[in-house]
Amino acid sequence: MRVLGINAIFHDPAAALVVDGRVVAAAEEERFSRRKHGKRPVPFSAWELPELSAAWCLASAGIDVDALDAVAYSFDPGLCRDAADVGLSDPWDWLRVDYARRAPQFLAAALPGLDPEKVRFVPHHVAHAASAGLAAPPAGDDTAVLVLDGRGEVASHLAGVYRDGRLTPLYSQQLPHSLGLLYEDLTRHLGFLHSSDEYKVMALASYGQPRHLGQLRDLVRVTDDGGFQVERIDWSSMAKAVAAGGELAEEHADLASSVQVRLEEVILDLSRWLYDASGGATTLAMAGGVALNCVANARLVAEGPYRDVWVQPAAGDSGTALGAALHVAGELGDRSAPMAGADLGRGWSDDELEAELRRAALPYTRPASIAAEAARVLADNGIVAWYQGRSEYGPRALGHRSLLAHPGDPDTTRRMNDVKGREQFRPIAPMVRAERFAELFDGVYPSPYMLFVHRVKPEWRDRIPAVTHVDGTARVQTVHAETEPVVAELLAEFERRTGLPVVVNTSLNTAGRPMVDTPREAMELFGSAPVDLLALGPFAVHRGALGGAR
Numbered sequence: 212m213r214v215l216g217i218n219a220i221f222h223d224p225a226a227a228l229v230v231d232g233r234v235v236a237a238a239e240e241e242r243f244s245r246r247k248h249g250k251r252p253v254p255f256s257a258w259e260l261p262e263l264s265a266a267w268c269l270a271s272a273g274i275d276v277d278a279l280d281a282v283a284y285s286f287d288p289g290l291c292r293d294a295a296d297v298g299l300s301d302p303w304d305w306l307r308v309d310y311a312r313r314a315p316q317f318l319a320a321a322l323p324g325l326d327p328e329k330v331r332f333v334p335h336h337v338a339h340a341a342s343a344g345l346a347a348p349p350a351g352d353d354t355a356v357l358v359l360d361g362r363g364e365v366a367s368h369l370a371g372v373y374r375d376g377r378l379t380p381l382y383s384q385q386l387p388h389s390l391g392l393l394y395e396d397l398t399r400h401l402g403f404l405h406s407s408d409e410y411k412v413m414a415l416a417s418y419g420q421p422r423h424l425g426q427l428r429d430l431v432r433v434t435d436d437g438g439f440q441v442e443r444i445d446w447s448s449m450a451k452a453v454a455a456g457g458e459l460a461e462e463h464a465d466l467a468s469s470v471q472v473r474l475e476e477v478i479l480d481l482s483r484w485l486y487d488a489s490g491g492a493t494t495l496a497m498a499g500g501v502a503l504n505c506v507a508n509a510r511l512v513a514e515g516p517y518r519d520v521w522v523q524p525a526a527g528d529s530g531t532a533l534g535a536a537l538h539v540a541g542e543l544g545d546r547s548a549p550m551a552g553a554d555l556g557r558g559w560s561d562d563e564l565e566a567e568l569r570r571a572a573l574p575y576t577r578p579a580s581i582a583a584e585a586a587r588v589l590a591d592n593g594i595v596a597w598y599q600g601r602s603e604y605g606p607r608a609l610g611h612r613s614l615l616a617h618p619g620d621p622d623t624t625r626r627m628n629d630v631k632g633r634e635q636f637r638p639i640a641p642m643v644r645a646e647r648f649a650e651l652f653d654g655v656y657p658s659p660y661m662l663f664v665h666r667v668k669p670e671w672r673d674r675i676p677a678v679t680h681v682d683g684t685a686r687v688q689t690v691h692a693e694t695e696p697v698v699a700e701l702l703a704e705f706e707r708r709t710g711l712p713v714v715v716n717t718s719l720n721t722a723g724r725p726m727v728d729t730p731r732e733a734m735e736l737f738g739s740a741p742v743d744l745l746a747l748g749p750f751a752v753h754r755g756a757l758g759g760a761r
């Protein structure tokens with residue numbers, strides 16, 4: 212069966228193509244439209260579809276629109292109720308629902324030749340759940356699944372269990388109670404962009420003390436049926452509101468810390484309830500925007516009841532395109548294959564990359580090993596724009612569209628945040644050779660998708676200061692030679708030169724822009740930022756060769 216998945220309703224519009232239960236392509240619309248998060252999550256934009264990513268998914272697989280068996284849309288307007296009835300103050304919500312109802316017609320217009328009858332609505336949290344439960348590595352037995360986000364149709368949470376590819380829902384917390392909306396509210400209060408900058412709040416939290424935890428335990432409570440309640444919170448009573456981009460003080464870090472810790476406690480309680488209700492499933496799969504909170508995820512692994520915790524790398528709404536497609540493929544009789552990696556987006560052949568370099572008239576070489584060439588520049592404290600293979604699905608750069616640097620120089624954090632125009636309190640993350648992980652870090656292993664924080668062992672903190680956050684943690688990506696041979700080679704070569712099995716890895720983009728996707732965007736970034744080497748597939752472009760100074 213050929214199923215195209217579509218996420219379009221709130222933010223992070225995306226498309227995914229599942230053929231015979233296997234995902235063959237998945238991409239976020241922002242990588243095509245170059246508009247971060249695709250669109251703002253307002254009702255007025257709900258009709259907009261991931262047209263470019265959907266067309267690319269089909270073209271990349273050589274599938275015509277009329278050969279699709281179904282289109283899976285990750286929101287079911289039939290489940291919606293009046294916003295006021297579910298306790299939301301969203302006077303235009305009816306418009307969102309109206310647009311969703313007409314999605315089959317909008318899709319038929321965007322994908323000429325599509326029969327609108329082939330469009331199936333998938334409940335939002337079922338789509339999230341499928342992106343976790345059906346895409347996770349095989350567990351050997353039942354897989355518990357926990358979804359937490361801002362909102363879907365009428366809920367913000369789903370706890371359930373996958374048994375033989377079928378989901379049994381166990382509890383779903385109804386709106387307006389929402390851990391995702393709670394975190395979004397706080398994000399707004401701290402002067403950041405909600406539905407976008409929540410990870411900055413998480414980073415800020417590690418600078419503070421949870422002074423308001425007692426109060427938050429009263430305001431955010433778990434219930435004994437597997438759900439939770441969130442009261443209205445007067446944020447200003449705990450820390451004054453920050454204007455957009457305004458100065459942050461200790462009180463703001465303390466508030467962020469308090470909410471972060473309470474979130475972790477609630478997630479732990481929900482996961483324990485789910486463990487019991489699912490009959491002791493040993494594996495937990497997670498999705499929903501809250502599952503991108505890698506600090507909470509790490510605590511869940513450390514203190515929760517599960518042997519294994521797997522988080523969908525596209526845990527935010529973009530991942531519902533994949534989940535909806537997997538869910539419908541299952542309904543049509545296909546058995547899902549676990550996803551092999553997050554590199555599901557666009558890629559270019561070596562010949563195509565070389566043609567792009569020629570077109571740009573850039574002086575390039577083809578070294579015997581691009582990995583060794585990049586390692587040499589990194590060991591010399593240079594910054595490398597690393598562009599290899601297919602682009603990543605989800606918000607993390609995982610060695611395909613990455614900006615790399617030396618972890619041993621304390622000044623690297625400032626330089627990288629300068630290159631990217633980011634706030635200086637933001638940490639940068641390490642990638643490490645899988646076989647060296649345990650020597651440097653404690654915590655979840657393997658961690659190929661950077662969805663958990665790890666403790667840097669004390670003896671390594673001074674050796675890799677650039678990736679050690681203020682609280683002694685790092686958000687590690689483990690690199691496995693079987694799945695990422697070129698990155699593994701780079702790390703091995705860097706270690707040979709420096710004794711450090713770690714390289715700084717951050718996403719290949721500049722502030723406010725989506726990650727680089729095409730070779731041309733990689734060259735544009737290289738030309739406009741102080742990057743020393745562009746490693747475009749097997750080709751090398753050195754800053755020095757351009758006649759500029761480092």
Ligand SMILES: [Fe+2]
Pocket residue numbers: 335339360361362363499500527528
């Ligand atoms: Fe969601």
